[in-house]
Amino acid sequence: xxxxxxxxxxxxxxDNILEILHDIQTNNPDNNIPEEDIRQVAKYLNTTYAAIYxxxxxxxxxxxxxxxxxxxxxCKSPVCRMVGSFDVLxxxxxxxxxxxxxxxxxxxxxxxxSECLGQxxxxxxxxxxxxxxxxxxxxxxxxxxxxxxxNSK
Amino acid sequence: xxxxxxxxxxNAGKIDPLSIDEYLxxxxxxxxxxxxxIEPVKIIEQISDAGLRGRGGAGFPAGMKGRFxxxxxxxxxxxxxxxxNADEGEPGTFKDRIIMEQDPFPLIEGMxxxxxxxxxxxxxxxxxxxxxxxxxxxxxxxxxxxxxxFLGKDCLGENLSFELELRYGAGSYLCGEELTLLESLEGKRxxxxxxxxxxxxxxxxxxxxLINNVETFAHIPYIMQHGSEHYKTFGTEKSPGTKxxxxxxxxxxxxxxxxxxxxxxxxxxxxRGGMKNDKPFYAALLGxxxxxxxxxxxxxxxxxxxxxxxxxxxxxSGAIIVMNRERSIYxxxxxxxxxxxxxxxxxxxxxxxxxxxxxxxxxxxNEKKNGNNEKVLEKLKxxxxxxxxxxxxxxxxxxxxxxxxxxxxxxEDL
Numbered sequence: 001x002x003x004x005x006x007x008x009x010x011x012x013x014x015d016n017i018l019e020i021l022h023d024i025q026t027n028n029p030d031n032n033i034p035e036e037d038i039r040q041v042a043k044y045l046n047t048t049y050a051a052i053y054x055x056x057x058x059x060x061x062x063x064x065x066x067x068x069x070x071x072x073x074x075c076k077s078p079v080c081r082m083v084g085s086f087d088v089l090x091x092x093x094x095x096x097x098x099x100x101x102x103x104x105x106x107x108x109x110x111x112x113x114s115e116c117l118g119q120x121x122x123x124x125x126x127x128x129x130x131x132x133x134x135x136x137x138x139x140x141x142x143x144x145x146x147x148x149x150x151n152s153k
Numbered sequence: 154x155x156x157x158x159x160x161x162x163x164n165a166g167k168i169d170p171l172s173i174d175e176y177l178x179x180x181x182x183x184x185x186x187x188x189x190x191i192e193p194v195k196i197i198e199q200i201s202d203a204g205l206r207g208r209g210g211a212g213f214p215a216g217m218k219g220r221f222x223x224x225x226x227x228x229x230x231x232x233x234x235x236x237x238n239a240d241e242g243e244p245g246t247f248k249d250r251i252i253m254e255q256d257p258f259p260l261i262e263g264m265x266x267x268x269x270x271x272x273x274x275x276x277x278x279x280x281x282x283x284x285x286x287x288x289x290x291x292x293x294x295x296x297x298x299x300x301x302x303f304l305g306k307d308c309l310g311e312n313l314s315f316e317l318e319l320r321y322g323a324g325s326y327l328c329g330e331e332l333t334l335l336e337s338l339e340g341k342r343x344x345x346x347x348x349x350x351x352x353x354x355x356x357x358x359x360x361x362x363l364i365n366n367v368e369t370f371a372h373i374p375y376i377m378q379h380g381s382e383h384y385k386t387f388g389t390e391k392s393p394g395t396k397x398x399x400x401x402x403x404x405x406x407x408x409x410x411x412x413x414x415x416x417x418x419x420x421x422x423x424x425r426g427g428m429k430n431d432k433p434f435y436a437a438l439l440g441x442x443x444x445x446x447x448x449x450x451x452x453x454x455x456x457x458x459x460x461x462x463x464x465x466x467x468x469x470s471g472a473i474i475v476m477n478r479e480r481s482i483y484x485x486x487x488x489x490x491x492x493x494x495x496x497x498x499x500x501x502x503x504x505x506x507x508x509x510x511x512x513x514x515x516x517x518x519n520e521k522k523n524g525n526n527e528k529v530l531e532k533l534k535x536x537x538x539x540x541x542x543x544x545x546x547x548x549x550x551x552x553x554x555x556x557x558x559x560x561x562x563x564x565e566d567l
Binding site: 013014015016017018019021022045051054055058059060061062073076077078079081082083114115116117118119120121122123127130132 | 244246284
């Protein structure tokens with residue numbers, strides 16, 4: 001589906017901005033909203049490029065820069081941190097050989113922090129795109145990354 | 154041992170959350186049926202009489218909010234909106250998620266009753282984008298309600314339609330604040346508005362708007378079905394009804410409980426199996442990041458909006474993070490202040506600069522206990538008070554809650 005087709009699924013009112021942006025980003029293999037798409041959204045909603053850009057950069061789930069196929073969002077809120085989310089981060093960055101906020105060279109993984117994911121009874125947790133992974137540890141990180149790598153071959 | 158009492162979660166685990174038929178069989182939409190038989194103003198009266206207080210954290214009387222929105226029609230005469238705040242993001246809180254995942258229909262029924270009471274024709278559920286399972290369950294519930302005629306044209310009687318739409322947030326804690334949520338729903342950056350005007354007078358698109366939390370809406374069908382007198386038999390005089398508490402940290406079985414208000418922290422911990430590995434209780438963080446730390450002095454205080462206030466604590470969203478002696482209050486505080494720094498929207502200076510300063514000040518604490526930490530804490534408290542007084546929205550007013558409570562209960566432990 002082209003960006004224009006995605007946009008036109010939604011009514012052209014400003015209160016649909018977040019829906020449109022979610023839709024564009026989810027359908028983009030690079031998990032981002034590029035400049036050209038922002039222009040199209042602005043035109044469709046009869047507003048400025050700056051208005052749309054402002055909205056995108058405000059919300060932490062959106063990105064204008066290309067990201068990996070899998071976005072790993074690691075919860076760093078108090079509960080997850082208490083039970084070791086920083087250890088999970090270490091496992092992730094060691095395994096993927098990137099720092100937080102970076103994307104792997106093969107464009108598969110991006111690691112980001114997230115605030116509380118509301119799964120505190122199963123901490124530490126992380127999300128990969130729409131999937132939730134709970135009670136994470138070094139071994140689980142290993143298995144998870146391996147199986148995702150295998151799937152995308 | 155104390156028993157759980159379920160109102161918001163009365164069907165949870167018993168019926169299929171994907172099936173409206175099962176909800177109907179279990180007595181669903183009976184509250185709405187009763188509400189349709191009485192005058193709208195009586196619905197608001199009944200909610201007021203029940204003493205229902207907002208379950209999102211502030212504990213504002215739900216009936217009063219309804220009345221303000223209802224009366225606002227005379228001044229503006231525009232359309233009115235109803236919004237369910239499902240942007241649950243307070244650290245340690247997952248009660249709304251449990252409601253939406255396990256039994257989303259009472260929430261919709263509660264919204265229908267509220268729409269009827271204030272005469273709203275359109276409603277939104279603003280849910281956080283990360284709650285994928287809740288989103289799926291709600292989508293399904295809304296679809297089924299449309300199919301059965303509970304939503305849509307003339308669903309509340311002749312010429313009384315109610316349309317309900319789902320809207321997703323995109324990772325902003327602040328959008329859970331009601332006025333910021335309105336900005337976000339209107340398609341703007343999530344910057345808070347100055348109040349007054351309150352949403353009841355001038356809310357979404359400038360029209361009177363009633364905003365309630367998921368748990369608040371989920372209580373309304375029960376109140377309508379069983380009456381306010383019955384509802385008041387649960388809980389305490391000033392905080393009637395039940396509350397979902399989400400318990401995490403050093404307890405044996407982290408999870409949630411729904412009990413009457415007025416239950417004690419000790420009883421809640423017991424319901425979740427007691428302390429993990431039987432290590433003694435040291436501290437609990439009540440209400441999440443915008444919450445308060447308490448020590449064992451508060452273990453037997455009844456949990457209610459006012460009873461906790463007397464102890465310098467808050468009930469907030471019902472989040473309870475339990476800690477044993479091995480946990481460091483400093484680490485948790487650092488995580489909280491990083492959180493506020495990250496989530497501060499930057500619109501007003503006291504909060505934008507202040508949340509950053511607070512974190513820098515906290516880092517001045519050192520591990521050697523030479524009296525310096527107490528001085529830093531004192532300064533931290535002063536600064537947090539200043540930020541709270543001068544910020545535009547509740548986010549800037551929040552850091553003083555945990556900092557003030559550390560000052561009160563854990564000054565000597567830092």
